[in-house]
Amino acid sequence: MKLSLGKIISLACGSITRRLYLHTTIVAIFLLVVITITIWTGNTLTMITAIARFERTHTVSLVEALVAFIEYHEHKKPEDLESFHAKMAITQSYNRVFSRLLDMRKDTPEAEFVRVLERTFSETDHKTAVIIVNRIKVLYWHPILKALVADAAGANAAGEKLKVQVAHFLATNNEVEQAALFADIYKTRKESILYETSFSKGCSALSNEISSYINYITIALLIISVGFTGFLAYMISKTVIKEAGRYTSDLEKEIQIRKQTEEALIESKTLVEAVVENAPLMIFLKEATDLRFVLFNSAGEELLGYDRELLLGKNDLDLFPPEQAANFVAKDREVLDGEPGILDIPEEPVMTKKNGLRFLHTRKVCIRGGDGVTKYLLGISEDITERKRDKEIIENRLVSLTQPLDSGSISFEELFNLDELQHIQNAFAEATGVASIITTPEGIPLTRPSNFCRLCKDIIRTSEKGLANCIKSDSVLGEFNPSGPVVQPCMSGGLWDGGASITVGGRHIANWLIGQVRNEAQDEEKMLEYADEINVDRELFRTALAEVTTMSKERFDKVALSLYLLANELSQKAYQNIQQARFIAERNVYEKELQQKNAELERFTYTVSHDLKSPIITIKGFTGSMEKDLLNGNYQRMPGDLKRVKDAADKMSYLLRDLLELSTIGRIINVPEVADMNLLIGDVLAQLAGPLKNHNLTVTVQSVLPTVFCDRQRMAEVLQNLLENAIKYMGDQTEPCIQFGMRTESGENIFFVQDNGIGIDEKYHQIIFGLFNKLDAGSEGTGIGLALVKRIIELHGGRVWVESEGEGKGSRFCFTIKETQQ
Amino acid sequence: MNGEPLTILLVEDNPDHAELIMRNLEDFQVANTLNHVKDGQAALDYLHGRGNYADRKQFPIPHLMLLDLRLPKVDGLDVLKEVKIDEALRAIPVVILTTSDAERDMAMAYDYHANSYVTKPVNFIDFSKLLKDLGFYWLAWNRHPW
Numbered sequence: 009m010k011l012s013l014g015k016i017i018s019l020a021c022g023s024i025t026r027r028l029y030l031h032t033t034i035v036a037i038f039l040l041v042v043i044t045i046t047i048w049t050g051n052t053l054t055m056i057t058a059i060a061r062f063e064r065t066h067t068v069s070l071v072e073a074l075v076a077f078i079e080y081h082e083h084k085k086p087e088d089l090e091s092f093h094a095k096m097a098i099t100q101s102y103n104r105v106f107s108r109l110l111d112m113r114k115d116t117p118e119a120e121f122v123r124v125l126e127r128t129f130s131e132t133d134h135k136t137a138v139i140i141v142n143r144i145k146v147l148y149w150h151p152i153l154k155a156l157v158a159d160a161a162g163a164n165a166a167g168e169k170l171k172v173q174v175a176h177f178l179a180t181n182n183e184v185e186q187a188a189l190f191a192d193i194y195k196t197r198k199e200s201i202l203y204e205t206s207f208s209k210g211c212s213a214l215s216n217e218i219s220s221y222i223n224y225i226t227i228a229l230l231i232i233s234v235g236f237t238g239f240l241a242y243m244i245s246k247t248v249i250k251e252a253g254r255y256t257s258d259l260e261k262e263i264q265i266r267k268q269t270e271e272a273l274i275e276s277k278t279l280v281e282a283v284v285e286n287a288p289l290m291i292f293l294k295e296a297t298d299l300r301f302v303l304f305n306s307a308g309e310e311l312l313g314y315d316r317e318l319l320l321g322k323n324d325l326d327l328f329p330p331e332q333a334a335n336f337v338a339k340d341r342e343v344l345d346g347e348p349g350i351l352d353i354p355e356e357p358v359m360t361k362k363n364g365l366r367f368l369h370t371r372k373v374c375i376r377g378g379d380g381v382t383k384y385l386l387g388i389s390e391d392i393t394e395r396k397r398d399k400e401i402i403e404n405r406l407v408s409l410t411q412p413l414d415s416g417s418i419s420f421e422e423l424f425n426l427d428e429l430q431h432i433q434n435a436f437a438e439a440t441g442v443a444s445i446i447t448t449p450e451g452i453p454l455t456r457p458s459n460f461c462r463l464c465k466d467i468i469r470t471s472e473k474g475l476a477n478c479i480k481s482d483s484v485l486g487e488f489n490p491s492g493p494v495v496q497p498c499m500s501g502g503l504w505d506g507g508a509s510i511t512v513g514g515r516h517i518a519n520w521l522i523g524q525v526r527n528e529a530q531d532e533e534k535m536l537e538y539a540d541e542i543n544v545d546r547e548l549f550r551t552a553l554a555e556v557t558t559m560s561k562e563r564f565d566k567v568a569l570s571l572y573l574l575a576n577e578l579s580q581k582a583y584q585n586i587q588q589a590r591f592i593a594e595r596n597v598y599e600k601e602l603q604q605k606n607a608e609l610e611r612f613t614y615t616v617s618h619d620l621k622s623p624i625i626t627i628k629g630f631t632g633s634m635e636k637d638l639l640n641g642n643y644q645r646m647p648g649d650l651k652r653v654k655d656a657a658d659k660m661s662y663l664l665r666d667l668l669e670l671s672t673i674g675r676i677i678n679v680p681e682v683a684d685m686n687l688l689i690g691d692v693l694a695q696l697a698g699p700l701k702n703h704n705l706t707v708t709v710q711s712v713l714p715t716v717f718c719d720r721q722r723m724a725e726v727l728q729n730l731l732e733n734a735i736k737y738m739g740d741q742t743e744p745c746i747q748f749g750m751r752t753e754s755g756e757n758i759f760f761v762q763d764n765g766i767g768i769d770e771k772y773h774q775i776i777f778g779l780f781n782k783l784d785a786g787s788e789g790t791g792i793g794l795a796l797v798k799r800i801i802e803l804h805g806g807r808v809w810v811e812s813e814g815e816g817k818g819s820r821f822c823f824t825i826k827e828t829q830q
Numbered sequence: 831m832n833g834e835p836l837t838i839l840l841v842e843d844n845p846d847h848a849e850l851i852m853r854n855l856e857d858f859q860v861a862n863t864l865n866h867v868k869d870g871q872a873a874l875d876y877l878h879g880r881g882n883y884a885d886r887k888q889f890p891i892p893h894l895m896l897l898d899l900r901l902p903k904v905d906g907l908d909v910l911k912e913v914k915i916d917e918a919l920r921a922i923p924v925v926i927l928t929t930s931d932a933e934r935d936m937a938m939a940y941d942y943h944a945n946s947y948v949t950k951p952v953n954f955i956d957f958s959k960l961l962k963d964l965g966f967y968w969l970a971w972n973r974h975p976w
Contacts (some may be wrong), residue, residue, distance in 0.1 A: 075833065114861070252958070458927060482864075533894075573971075614934075615934055616930050617930075617932075618900055618928075618930050618932075619900075621929040621950075621952070622847065622929050623842055624952055625847060625849065625850075625950050625951075625952055625957070626844070626846035626850070628952050628953060628954050628957075629846070629847070629850040629954050629957055630850070631954065632954020632957070632958070633850070633853060633954065636952075652849070654847050656846060774904060775905075780900075781902070782843075783869075783902045783903055784869075784902060784903050
């Protein structure tokens with residue numbers, strides 16, 4: 009998982025936001041409930057207040073009614089009685105409505121109920137009336153409300169009773185009766201007031217109760233709000249912590265992974281760096297723009313002999329000779345600008361600081377950035393100098409080994425590995441205690457001397473005369489002697505020497521010499537005289553002579569014999585080497601020939617199958633077409649078609665004839681003989697007299713041409729073909745002429761047939777010699793002539809080519825023959 | 831198929847084969863003009879609108895090129911190679927029509943992005959059918975970008 013800070017925030021927010029939405033919705037519902045309840049309780053209070061106000065109004069009117077009655081009773085004023093009735097009516101109407109509040113809820117339609125209230129209670133408005141109706145509908149079950157209604161009913165009954173009693177009171181004049189009735193009225197009034205009081209108390213009680221409700225609800229709401237907000241905060245913080253925890257752990261994991269990756273990267277980077285650094289090949293990186301080195305490994309430093317501090321930031325021009333640098337840059341550009349892929353440079357020279365000229369095998373590749381733009385050039389080079397030298401040595405040896413023994417010279421170094429032989433010589437000298445060296449037949453040393461004594465090395469050979477004698481003696485010692493080793497006293501000092509020749513195939517190529525030993529039989533005095541003879545100090549000579557190995561003659565003869573056997577064995581081995589090398593070389597030649605023959609055969613088969621198929625298609629095609637035309641009675645184009653068929657069949661037969669001829673050339677070649685070129689061309693021209701005359705051609709032949717050693721018949725074919733071609737491709741030349749002659753270039757005789765005909769564009773100079781290749785599809789012939797010429801000339805060890813300035817400029821066909829003589 | 835005649839470029843050095851091809855294509859119903867060149871150099875000159883073929887009205891870019899392989903002057907494969915390298919010409923459908931059934935030729939032709947490779951049937955009926963099918967496919971069914 010890819011981790012980013014933005015993602016953590018967005019994920020966490022998303023989650024908490026979702027929670028907040030949920031919680032907000034719950035709070036909104038909750039608040040709605042609270043508001044509803046608040047409105048409802050508010051309305052209920054409004055209702056109670058209104059009822060309480062009505063109650064006070066009608067209590068006042070009851071009191072006013074009674075006051076009016078008492079007034080009337082005392083003063084008998086009729087308006088007081090009217091007032092009593094009016095006030096009483098109001099009181100009763102209020103009582104009636106109150107007592108019927110609950111019933112009206114059941115019976116009266118809502119609107120009617122509201123109107124009754126509005127009509128009855130003069131102090132009410134429509135809104136209050138609606139609220140009252142609505143509240144009653146909800147609160148009808150409440151016991152206090154029921155008690156209120158009961159009180160109103162009681163008050164109403166008391167009112168009615170009062171009205172009756174007042175009527176009775178007014179109807180009688182009897183004072184006793186009146187007093188009794190008054191008492192009753194008073195009593196009823198008291199009863200009525202009791203109801204009123206009870207009603208009033210009920211209102212208060214209801215009001216208190218509703219207030220209490222509000223208080224409870226408020227407190228409950230407070231508690232719930234606080235609790236819920238806390239809960240909300242808790243939930244959100246929990247979510248945040250949880251999410252944060254999750255991302256923290258993800259982050260930790262991510263960091264862990266990244267750390268591991270980084271470590272692995274660092275490790276692998278170090279590994280790659282180490283690999284590059286320690287690779288045994290020169291590895292370098294160049295910037296693509298100005299080809300400056302940006303990386304170099306230690307093998308590269310070692311090879312070029314520069315420290316990398318010196319190399320980095322430089323380019324080839326700063327470091328190498330101009331010609332080499334230009335070559336490197338050209339290759340670099342080829343890689344960077346050319347086709348993608350690895351450029352392989354099998355061999356390129358480079359001048360190094362410490363190791364001189366070295367040869368490299370280099371591979372270069374272009375490194376592109378993510379956007380495909382070339383950024384770097386990577387190069388890997390191997391120092392192939394040694395390998396190249398070894399290869400050259402081996403090739404040289406093979407060449408010298410395959411040269412015939414009876415011609416040229418064979419040198420010892422070419423037959424043997426001198427280092428190996430030096431080892432054998434050293435070991436032989438060490439084991440036998442004699443001195444040893446290998447020289448040319450003339451006595452010139454080929455190996456370094458082993459075990460040479462001081463007398464010979466530092467005394468005799470330092471003298472001019474002594475050295476000359478040594479070489480002379482050595483050459484005599486090594487003379488070819490099939491019967492055994494030559495053993496004789498040295499001609500330069502008289503110590504015992506022995507020698508054996510190394511011969512290969514009867515040719516003497518080296519002397520293997522041993523010696524520098526003395527025995528008791530030798531006369532020391534005579535030897536000291538030699539010191540005088542070669543002008544060296546006698547005393548020095550004597551001391552050195554005393555150090556010379558002493559060995560019996562018998563033992564030395566045995567050592568010499570073993571040397572002889574060893575030398576013969578070496579000769580044998582060298583001979584086998586030569587035979588083997590010759591065999592390999594011959595096989596190589598045959599293989600190459602075979603490959604050429606195979607390739608030729610393949611081309612031949614391919615061409616033949618293609619060109620022989622063509623006339624078949626023509627024949628079948630036109631016969632098919634004619635068949636169709638016959639069916640349709642269409643004879644118009646039949647003669648033309650028939651001619652095509654005939655021509656195709658002819659062409660096929662020519663092809664077969666020419667092919668046969670071509671194939672026989674490889675096998676049948678007449679015995680070569682000496683032929684005079686002038687005579688040969690004369691014969692051919694005589695044969696072509698007809699066509700030459702027809703075309704009004706002038707032919708010039710160089711007067712003195714050399715004789716050649718060739719197959720006359722074939723050579724005549726060559727000339728005929730070339731002349732025929734010259735005639736055929738003369739074009740519309742008004743003064744056609746052909747010239748036959750010879751020129752000499754760097755000792756080589758080049759014959760040519762030159763014409764002033766249509767000429768040949770340079771790009772076709774090669775393909776015209778190919779089998780069945782014709783430049784003009786419409787021209788006569790099978791396209792075999794020049795292939796034939798090429799074949800014959802090559803069989804004679806020569807070359808054939810064409811020279812032409814281009815179309816319209818004539819052409820000159822040239823050929824050489826291996827053996828021509830003036 | 832906008833009613834304009836479709837052009838075929840036939841590159842064939844053998845005049846008999848060219849005649850056979852033309853006869854068989856004439857029978858074909860789609861309106862077309864056939865231009866015949868006899869060697870690889872002429873084919874390239876035609877395609878590049880050079881020399882004798884400079885007039886594009888008379889020698890328009892072909893809708894189909896029938897190319898023989900063994901051709902005088904410039905070999906068929908070299909013609910193909912040059913056509914398919916050239917950005918202006920590479921869209922031309924090139925059908926190799928040859929006598930050669932050598933695998934090497936076929937492999938090389940496809941290597942150089944030949945659109946099709948067919949060998950000339952020896953049998954006349956097959957030859958006719960091949961050209962009819964070939965013409966029908968490349969000129970009637972095949973859609974051209976120009």
